[in-house]
Amino acid sequence: MDHQQDYVLRTVEERRARLVRLWFTDVLGQLKSVAISPVELEAAFEEGVQFDGSAIDGFSRVQESDVLAFPDPNSFQLMPARDGEEVTARIFCDITRLDGAPFEGDPRQVLKRNLAAASEAGFQFMCAPEVEFFYLASDDPRDPQPLDSASYFDLTTYDETSDIRRRTIQRLEGSGIPVEYSFHEDAPSQHEIDLRYADALTMADDVMALRMIVREVAMASGVHATFMPKPFEGVQGSGMHTHLSLWSGDDNAFHDPDDAVGLSATARSFIAGLLVHAGELTAVTNQLVNSYKRLVSGFEAPVHISWARNNRSALVRVPVPKKGKEDQGTRLEYRALDPACNPYLAFSVLLAAGLAGIRHGYELPEETTVNLFESGVDAPADLGRRLPANLAEALDAMERSELVREALGEHIFEWFLRNKRAEWGAYRTHVSSFELNRYLRTW
Amino acid sequence: MQPLLVWPDPAPPDVARVLDLAGLPWRAVADEAAARDGVWSGAVVAADEDPERGFAMARTLRRGDLAVAPLLLVVRGTQLADLDGRHDTFDDFCLAPAHPTELEARVRHLLAAEPGLALEPDVVQYEALVLNLETYQAAIDGTPLDLTYMEYELLKFLASNPGRVFTREILLSRVWGYEYYGGARTVDVHIRRLRAKLGEEHAGLIQTVRSVGYKFGESRWGS
Numbered sequence: 001m002d003h004q005q006d007y008v009l010r011t012v013e014e015r016r017a018r019l020v021r022l023w024f025t026d027v028l029g030q031l032k033s034v035a036i037s038p039v040e041l042e043a044a045f046e047e048g049v050q051f052d053g054s055a056i057d058g059f060s061r062v063q064e065s066d067v068l069a070f071p072d073p074n075s076f077q078l079m080p081a082r083d084g085e086e087v088t089a090r091i092f093c094d095i096t097r098l099d100g101a102p103f104e105g106d107p108r109q110v111l112k113r114n115l116a117a118a119s120e121a122g123f124q125f126m127c128a129p130e131v132e133f134f135y136l137a138s139d140d141p142r143d144p145q146p147l148d149s150a151s152y153f154d155l156t157t158y159d160e161t162s163d164i165r166r167r168t169i170q171r172l173e174g175s176g177i178p179v180e181y182s183f184h185e186d187a188p189s190q191h192e193i194d195l196r197y198a199d200a201l202t203m204a205d206d207v208m209a210l211r212m213i214v215r216e217v218a219m220a221s222g223v224h225a226t227f228m229p230k231p232f233e234g235v236q237g238s239g240m241h242t243h244l245s246l247w248s249g250d251d252n253a254f255h256d257p258d259d260a261v262g263l264s265a266t267a268r269s270f271i272a273g274l275l276v277h278a279g280e281l282t283a284v285t286n287q288l289v290n291s292y293k294r295l296v297s298g299f300e301a302p303v304h305i306s307w308a309r310n311n312r313s314a315l316v317r318v319p320v321p322k323k324g325k326e327d328q329g330t331r332l333e334y335r336a337l338d339p340a341c342n343p344y345l346a347f348s349v350l351l352a353a354g355l356a357g358i359r360h361g362y363e364l365p366e367e368t369t370v371n372l373f374e375s376g377v378d379a380p381a382d383l384g385r386r387l388p389a390n391l392a393e394a395l396d397a398m399e400r401s402e403l404v405r406e407a408l409g410e411h412i413f414e415w416f417l418r419n420k421r422a423e424w425g426a427y428r429t430h431v432s433s434f435e436l437n438r439y440l441r442t443w
Numbered sequence: 444m445q446p447l448l449v450w451p452d453p454a455p456p457d458v459a460r461v462l463d464l465a466g467l468p469w470r471a472v473a474d475e476a477a478a479r480d481g482v483w484s485g486a487v488v489a490a491d492e493d494p495e496r497g498f499a500m501a502r503t504l505r506r507g508d509l510a511v512a513p514l515l516l517v518v519r520g521t522q523l524a525d526l527d528g529r530h531d532t533f534d535d536f537c538l539a540p541a542h543p544t545e546l547e548a549r550v551r552h553l554l555a556a557e558p559g560l561a562l563e564p565d566v567v568q569y570e571a572l573v574l575n576l577e578t579y580q581a582a583i584d585g586t587p588l589d590l591t592y593m594e595y596e597l598l599k600f601l602a603s604n605p606g607r608v609f610t611r612e613i614l615l616s617r618v619w620g621y622e623y624y625g626g627a628r629t630v631d632v633h634i635r636r637l638r639a640k641l642g643e644e645h646a647g648l649i650q651t652v653r654s655v656g657y658k659f660g661e662s663r664w665g666s
Contacts, residue, residue: 007592010579015587078589124626173639176591198632250611250627 004073005045008091012038015078018086022049022069023208024093025107027058027412028287028419029342031208033090034069044071048096058415059095059105067103069093075205077175092205104411107344111204114348114407118355123246123253125351128180128197128331129207131339132238133214134231135161135189139224144231146189147223160221165191168217175213177206186300187235197243197331200351204343207240211339229286229338230293237294239301240339243319244350245331246270255330261309262326263318268364271307271316271332273357274350275365278305278315278336280401281349282387283394283420284408285337289427292390294338302335305385306368314368315387336387345408345416352407392424446470447550448478448486448511450500455489458517461543462487464662466567466603467550475503478511485554489517491539494525501532513553517541567602569660571645574599583645593619594637597630601649606662608652630657 012020020041022034034051036044048068053059059067075092095106102109118125137145147161162184169179178196185192193214195206211227218225230237246253246266254267286295294301300312308314315336321329337346356362388394395417398404405413445468449458452471462469469487472478486504490497497516504511516533518526526536537549567574571584579595581588590598600618601609609617611627619629634657638646650658 004592007579007595014578014580015589073592076591124628126628173642174589176589176594176636176640178635178639196632196635199629202632247626247628 008073008076015087017089019088021090022093023090026056068096104409107342111344111348114351122248125200126197126245127200127203128243130194130241132185132192133225133227136224148189164218164221168214171213200347204347207343227339229291229340236299238339240337241333241335242337243331243333252327252330255327269357269362270354272362272364273354274316275305277353277403279397280404283398284349285341285346288340289391291338295387308368349404349407395420445482445484448472448483450488461546465547483511486511486514491517491519494522505532569602569605588640597633601659605660608655608658610656
């Protein structure tokens, strides 16, 4: 048995964990869990834990529905015990078929495959997301109430969300998820937590854990936290701007000290790759009907496919690194992502698009200098292409994309399109309050 | 582990420094009476300054009723002839001034050859931090730290070498080993995670040494 497994088994024993939660993620990005007793853990490392995947979104196959979950000892984490509770542990799993081959429906395996391709090209892929979300008074969809919107005199409720956020950050840090910044966002009751960068696999695991922890801590205070991209009309939605960088060993592959603005040829091609394929991969980075209500002008979300240095209205922004930290700090920020994405799949398609840019030496267009937030709907034609306007457009673009098909693999690609077409279909036939209010009396 | 006996008292600074950095417990003794007042896992006798008394001390320590073993003798090159006929009083010797690496290696080698003597400590301690190497558990101020395997290994390595500055490359090769192809950024990520878990109060135990790497705490010897 290897040292890591031994470490995990000893720790579970020493800390008397009563339960080990085996975590994995379905195609839509929902966290799934199988709990086992600590005594089963050793066997789980050796033989995997068999379960029927047919009930899990994107796992179902016609002929074979049984799959194996193999815990990844690297991702083992004790859950910080709260007063009076028993210690539990969580560990992310890789899903395989019964013959041991990676299961095509497992998003974590998809990301691993894409990271292996990057590693073969000599790159390590690092991500740092900025996760936005809202705290609501309840999870009742008929009446979403922000907690701190009543008025700014309402110090009690304002303090409550700050306190919840503080406890959330303690939980995150205690689980080894370092938080870079956290603050109250623009909209009422909207908060943001920025994570310190890590390799994409660790970060995708962390985003899954973060969504869970944010919700749990909120729930303990009787509050509902939502990562829905646009819960309220008229105020900003929740995004997940993600900072991306490629590293070759100790060197930042995006940095070139001899370039006028410090950007390497690799960085330029990577950005070009993102821009060329942005339309095709948006269905993955913004997977809900609701996602597209965030991607509109006027709310600091990107609409046009463009890049710029330090211009927050572009789809790809290249932040100016701190002085003296250019070699470490050079990175780019992809601003379309929202926190309701499946991070494994979203990081996969972004990486694949960037690598395609490097492989084929895509030319980077001129950067955008106008503020696209102000240019409104009637933007000049030379601003170029726009992101898909709704889920249907995004799915059409995705369906034509060889790049996304290859990055996700046939199984997930097909399943995702089928599932999302159904979601769009259900939405298309829905009669909304907008229509009733506007048309019922007039016509 | 029982302490090493060191003669003379006060101990020669270079010997004390090597033993401290190696994390080996030791105590200086001035004479036979002081030597009788302890249980020893071995001895380092520095006979280079005062060979007459040094050789006498070595012989005393090897007498049947004391029988301190193993014993490392430190002598000058000009005294090598004096070792003739004294081989029963020491197990190994090294020449003064001894290179710290040689002195440490010889002490470790002697101790490792001793049956039933566990050279590796089973606890690493630094201020409020305690790592139990037997059970893989780490605690700070008595509160257990929930570490991943690599975080534990990294902390163990750093805490076992307080005050030493390590580059990312050295940490990668010593802690991760060759099986890992990740790259030096991995070290930064894990350091940041360790600091998060150590908590605000203790995060400063791991210091960033600008454009070099990382350092844990202060040397037991002072820097």
